[in-house]
Amino acid sequence: xxxxxxxxxxxxxxxxxxxxxxxxxxxxxxxxxxxxxxxxxxxxxxxxxxxxxxxxxxxxxxxxxxxxxxxxxxxxxxxxxxxxxxxxxxxxxxxxxxxxxxxxxxxxxxxxxxxxxxxxxxxxxxxxxxxxxxxxxxxxxxxxxxxxxxxxxxxxxxxxxxxxxxxxxxxxxxxxxxxxxxxxxxxxxxxxxxxxxxxxxxxxxxxxxxxxxxxxxxxxxxxxxxxxxxxxxxxxxxxxxxxxxxxxxxxxxxxxxxxxxxxxxxxxxxxxxxxxxxxxxxxxxxxxxxxxxxxxxxxxxxxxxxxxxxxxxxxxxxxxxxxxxxxxxxxxxxxxxxxxxxxxxxxxxxxxxxxxxxxxxxxxxxxxxxxxxxxxxxxxxxxxxxxxxxxxxxxxxxxxxxxxxxxxxxxxxxxxxxxxxxxxxxxxxxxxxxxxxxxxxxxxxxxxxxxxxxxxxxxxxxxxxxxxxxxxxxxxxxxxxxxxxxxxxxxxxxxxxxxxxxxxxxxxxxxxxxxxxxxxxxxxxxxxxxxxxxxxxxxxxxxxxxxxxxxxxxxxxxxxxxxxxxxxxxxxxxxxxxxxxxxx
Amino acid sequence: xxxxxxxxxxxxxxxxxxxxxxxxxxxxxxxxxxxxxxxxxxxxxxxxxxxxxxxxxxxxxxxxxxxxxxxxxxxxxxxxxxxxxxxxxxxxxxxxxxxxxxxxxxxxxxxxxxxxxxxxxxxxxxxxxxxxxxxxxxxxxxxxxxxxxxxxxxxxxxxxxxxxxxxxxxxxxxxxxxx
Numbered sequence: 045x046x047x048x049x050x051x052x053x054x055x056x057x058x059x060x061x062x063x064x065x066x067x068x069x070x071x072x073x074x075x076x077x078x079x080x081x082x083x084x085x086x087x088x089x090x091x092x093x094x095x096x097x098x099x100x101x102x103x104x105x106x107x108x109x110x111x112x113x114x115x116x117x118x119x120x121x122x123x124x125x126x127x128x129x130x131x132x133x134x135x136x137x138x139x140x141x142x143x144x145x146x147x148x149x150x151x152x153x154x155x156x157x158x159x160x161x162x163x164x165x166x167x168x169x170x171x172x173x174x175x176x177x178x179x180x181x182x183x184x185x186x187x188x189x190x191x192x193x194x195x196x197x198x199x200x201x202x203x204x205x206x207x208x209x210x211x212x213x214x215x216x217x218x219x220x221x222x223x224x225x226x227x228x229x230x231x232x233x234x235x236x237x238x239x240x241x242x243x244x245x246x247x248x249x250x251x252x253x254x255x256x257x258x259x260x261x262x263x264x265x266x267x268x269x270x271x272x273x274x275x276x277x278x279x280x281x282x283x284x285x286x287x288x289x290x291x292x293x294x295x296x297x298x299x300x301x302x303x304x305x306x307x308x309x310x311x312x313x314x315x316x317x318x319x320x321x322x323x324x325x326x327x328x329x330x331x332x333x334x335x336x337x338x339x340x341x342x343x344x345x346x347x348x349x350x351x352x353x354x355x356x357x358x359x360x361x362x363x364x365x366x367x368x369x370x371x372x373x374x375x376x377x378x379x380x381x382x383x384x385x386x387x388x389x390x391x392x393x394x395x396x397x398x399x400x401x402x403x404x405x406x407x408x409x410x411x412x413x414x415x416x417x418x419x420x421x422x423x424x425x426x427x428x429x430x431x432x433x434x435x436x437x438x439x440x441x442x443x444x445x446x447x448x449x450x451x452x453x454x455x456x457x458x459x460x461x462x463x464x465x466x467x468x469x470x471x472x473x474x475x476x477x478x479x480x481x482x483x484x485x486x487x488x489x490x491x492x493x494x495x496x497x498x499x500x501x502x503x504x505x506x507x508x509x510x511x512x513x514x515x516x517x518x519x520x521x522x523x524x525x526x527x528x529x530x531x532x533x534x535x536x537x538x539x540x541x542x543x544x545x546x547x548x549x550x551x552x553x554x555x556x557x558x559x560x561x562x563x564x565x566x567x568x569x570x571x572x573x574x575x576x577x578x579x580x581x582x583x584x585x586x587x588x589x590x591x592x593x594x595x596x597x598x599x600x601x602x603x604x605x606x607x608x609x610x611x612x613x614x615x616x617x618x619x620x621x622x623x624x625x626x627x628x
Numbered sequence: 629x630x631x632x633x634x635x636x637x638x639x640x641x642x643x644x645x646x647x648x649x650x651x652x653x654x655x656x657x658x659x660x661x662x663x664x665x666x667x668x669x670x671x672x673x674x675x676x677x678x679x680x681x682x683x684x685x686x687x688x689x690x691x692x693x694x695x696x697x698x699x700x701x702x703x704x705x706x707x708x709x710x711x712x713x714x715x716x717x718x719x720x721x722x723x724x725x726x727x728x729x730x731x732x733x734x735x736x737x738x739x740x741x742x743x744x745x746x747x748x749x750x751x752x753x754x755x756x757x758x759x760x761x762x763x764x765x766x767x768x769x770x771x772x773x774x775x776x777x778x779x780x781x782x783x784x785x786x787x788x789x790x791x792x793x794x795x796x797x798x799x800x801x802x803x804x805x806x807x
Contacts (some may be wrong), residue, residue, distance in 0.1 A: 155745065540790035544790050
């Protein structure tokens with residue numbers, strides 16, 4: 045798939061566009077103005093004896109052609125330019141208008157010819173095209189483009205108060221993979237189903253990656269594909285905003301079939317309870333009540349699926365807080381240092397309360413706290429630049445410092461206090477006993493290392509130090525068993541190279557004595573709109589998956605299979621010492 | 629269009645055989661296209677223009693449409709495998725074949741002679757029907773012709789040596805950020 049297309053919206057836009065074109069031609073006819081009436085032209089082709097049949101057939105053909113053009117627009121044109129949708133539609137209209145003038149209209153004249161064969165030259169072919177017909181074709185197509193542009197927008201996501209249909213029921217299919225291995229302590233060769241669900245447009249529009257990637261329809265195929273690749277663990281985030289309808293109120297129909305399949309056949313899920321969003325009734329990350337509310341959800345989840353062993357209470361707290369409260373892209377859409385501190389505090393508290401709730405129901409649960417491994421490098425000795433880099437580096441550790449009871453920097457402590465957070469509350473977290481089975485997941489992408497340039501802007505550095513160095517910073521700070529919990533690459537051909545290099549980073553860190561339990565290519569399929577951080581509902585495919593959205597493997601999917609086949613039976617991986625120690 | 633396909637899925641996939649599945653789909657889709665040609669009396673006219681018998685025209689047409697199907701599946705790559713979009717991509721390709729082949733090339737190679745009247749309608753509709761058929765068929769036809777993931781994953785291209793392959797500069801890659 046090259047683009048996510050809302051077929052229904054495109055069909056409506058095409059029908060309306062064609063109808064507007066026809067209305068324009070009709071109006072011009074009534075006013076005595078010269079205009080090309082496609083329905084009239086088509087109806088005279090083959091149905092001269094039966095005008096009504098001719099008209100109906102011609103109208104149907106005209107509307108169908110309108111639909112085809114609108115779907116074509118949705119696939120190939122929509123979202124390519126940073127322009128208002130109406131202007132995009134108008135620009136697009138140049139294509140059908142050109143074809144109408146150069147090919148279709150002259151051919152229609154030939155089709156009305158009484159003979160079966162003609163001898164043509166350029167002059168004769170273009171004889172039907174006059175200034176008046178050209179102008180009429182241009183205007184009518186412009187109206188078509190304007191209508192389509194006006195009506196076709198936001199092909200992905202849905203209004204925040206809308207509930208999409210429940211996932212496809214589980215079917216009995218043949219499965220090539222053996223049933224799930226219970227209690228395995230092998231190294232985790234993982235992937236994930238991209239499941240982000242933040243809101244945009246001030247909370248009015250819900251992005252739902254599982255919906256956009258059609259996981260709700262293809263979840264069974266997705267799990268089978270993961271098993272075929274050899275994936276042992278899958279990071280899986282049930283749609284919190286759909287399941288958790290209100291206090292004490294849960295709709296498990298959005299997740300029951302998938303969990304049943306995962307329980308029986310695997311891969312073993314690492315359940316991601318909160319992934320960049322909360323249900324609309326909870327507002328956003330500025331709400332201090334999300335902690336107790338999400339703890340209730342975690343409790344209910346652990347009770348319903350007692351066999352689940354691995355949890356990520358809140359995914360990438362730093363990224364969630366930064367994108368929502370500092371970069372102004374998701375959820376509360378604020379751009380304020382204080383708002384960032386409040387979001388980070390609330391998310392960290394939620395993570396802690398959820399962890400406690402899970403451990404009450406299953407005391408041997410393993411908590412994989414996944415966070416984005418980031419680093420900011422000042423470009424020069426300029427004090428201002430150094431200060432920005434130091435601030436950014438302090439900020440990246442804030443949520444993890446809170447959940448892992450690491451001493452806060454003075455800068456972050458003061459920031460939290462300035463937001464009305466009591467010193468006693470901060471101290472309470474700082475003195476907390478961190479659950480023993482807590483794993484630190486460090487995600488790494490090529491833009492995670494940033495240079496603070498002379499203007500104070502953060503610029504992507506690429507892989508300057510690499511996962512080994514960045515993850516080691518986190519290891520030195522928290523001293524927790526670790527996992528590489530996310531990586532991918534947008535360069536399709538370069539993705540295998542990236543995969544293997546990340547893998548070598550993992551091996552090197554393990555050899556240096558860091559207890560490493562797993563590696564993750566994220567995600568199983570391509571994602572949607574991550575090239576624009578899901579800031580708008582465009583529907584652009586972000587081709588980073590082990591497979592594309594047709595569920596066809598990408599070259600990196602084959603590379604990952606190669607890697608897993610090569611290592612899974614090696615003694616150190618078949619029985620992962622670090623994971624075994626965590627599980628004891 | 630090439631840019632879009634290139635970015636999102638021009639590569640037909642490491643385990644796929646686009647030429648084979650496209651050619652087979654093209655051959656099958658020619659059946660309804662021929663029915664349309666016959667219904668509009670266009671086959672006879674085309675044969676006359678090309679100076680061949682209708683049977684020979686059919687044979688040549690079938691071969692050309694098989695090649696066109698292969699070209700379609702290769703050009704559209706992964707996009708051709710999409711059930712939701714295949715029909716449209718196929719029709720687009722059929723339309724392009726009509727505009728380029730029947731409207732432009734045919735008169736050029738036959739001293740300006742071109743089908744007209746119902747025959748011209750038949751030629752246009754048959755190519756669009758062919759495109760529609762090919763576009764619908766490819767996503768289903770290509771599946772049984774996949775190389776298995778098991779054997780495709782054994783290729784040296786995706787093995788450990790890939791770590792030393794060349795890389796695209798980061799500035800040429802897309803990164804998350806605001807539009």
